[in-house]
Amino acid sequence: MKKVDIVIFDLDQTLLDKDQSLLNFANYQYEHFSLIRFIPDKQDFIEKFSELNNIIMPKEEVYEKLVDIFNIEKSLYAELLDDLNNNFHVYSVGFPGLHEMLETLKERGYKLGIITNGRDFYQRNKISALGITDYFSEVVTSGAVNIKKPDHAIFQIALKNLKSSSECSVFIGDSLKADVIPAKELGMFTILKSKDYSITEPDSICDNLTEIPNIINRISGL
Numbered sequence: 001m002k003k004v005d006i007v008i009f010d011l012d013q014t015l016l017d018k019d020q021s022l023l024n025f026a027n028y029q030y031e032h033f034s035l036i037r038f039i040p041d042k043q044d045f046i047e048k049f050s051e052l053n054n055i056i057m058p059k060e061e062v063y064e065k066l067v068d069i070f071n072i073e074k075s076l077y078a079e080l081l082d083d084l085n086n087n088f089h090v091y092s093v094g095f096p097g098l099h100e101m102l103e104t105l106k107e108r109g110y111k112l113g114i115i116t117n118g119r120d121f122y123q124r125n126k127i128s129a130l131g132i133t134d135y136f137s138e139v140v141t142s143g144a145v146n147i148k149k150p151d152h153a154i155f156q157i158a159l160k161n162l163k164s165s166s167e168c169s170v171f172i173g174d175s176l177k178a179d180v181i182p183a184k185e186l187g188m189f190t191i192l193k194s195k196d197y198s199i200t201e202p203d204s205i206c207d208n209l210t211e212i213p214n215i216i217n218r219i220s221g222l
Contacts, residue, residue, distance in 0.1 A: 004189065004220040006164040007105055010149075010173030011116035014193050015209075016126055017095050022050040024091035029080065038072045045070065059084060089125035094132070097210035102135040104213040113138040113158050115171075117178070120144040138162050149175075150182040159186075170216055176201055189219045 012018040026049040029035065030042045039045045048069060052062045063081045067074060105112060112135050116123045120143035127133055140158045142148040147157070159166060166187040173179025174193040180202045183190050191212065192202040199205060204215045 004168055004170055004216060005109075005111060006113065006159070006162050006169040007110045007216060008113040008115055008155075008158055008162075008169060008171050008183075008188075010171075010175070010179050010193075011114055011123060011126065012118070013174040014172060014179075015094055015098055015114075015132070016130060017093050018054075019050065021088070021092045021126075022053050024093065025084070025088050026050060028087075028091055029083065032083070033076060033080065035070075035072065039070045085122065088122070089129040092126045092129045094130045095209050097208065098130065098132065101209040101212050102132060105216070106135055108213065110216070111137045111162055111164070113140070113162050115140045115149060115154055115158050117142040117148045149178040152182055152186055155182060155186055155188070170219060172212065191215055 009015055023046060026046040027042070029049075030039070030045050035045055036042070045066075049062075049066065052065055059081060063077055063084075066072060066080070067077050072080075102112065114127065114136055116139075118141060120141045123141045123143070124139065127136070127139065138158055138161045140154060140161070142154060145154060145157055147154040149155070155166075155171070159169060162169075166183075170189040170191060171179060171183035172191040172193060173183075176192065176199065180190045180192050184201065190202040190204075192199060192205045193207060194205050195207045197205050203219060206212065206215060
């Protein structure tokens, strides 16, 4: 067995707690733009904002829908969208144990990468806001290469740039379809970030980031 030397992560809902980050930002926008004028119950806005941002669609469409659903003044559309683009990352939070886990992997000599679907500036701003940029040798965003997971090509770009092969790599993500299955098809080891331990496709499952270094050791036969 070849030694694992590369660990590649998905970003949203793997390293970044997307659910909490969306809640944080929606709460901020509701207060900052005094949306109580249009939406008496803040929770209604937070829930719909989070729901729409968990559907794959352009952010322009998200705000078009929000403005329509809640009868928000149309003149606020551009301001709300610009605010998201410029400030969402400020409200981004990582999962517990994020820095500890990355630090341990770096100390053990692994090269780290990220493959993430999303606009390049938007994803990189979130990575920077989490304070984890320097841990990674390679970040590939779908916005930069115009290829999205689960397309094998975006995984192959990362592996080429990291100068490694699939059989020496582990991929960690929260989606079976976009992360685990394509990585496995390429011959990578896979870890699913999930609370559902009944899933059989990945090589391992965990929901606690601090467990990842020891799982990788087991995968590597160390």
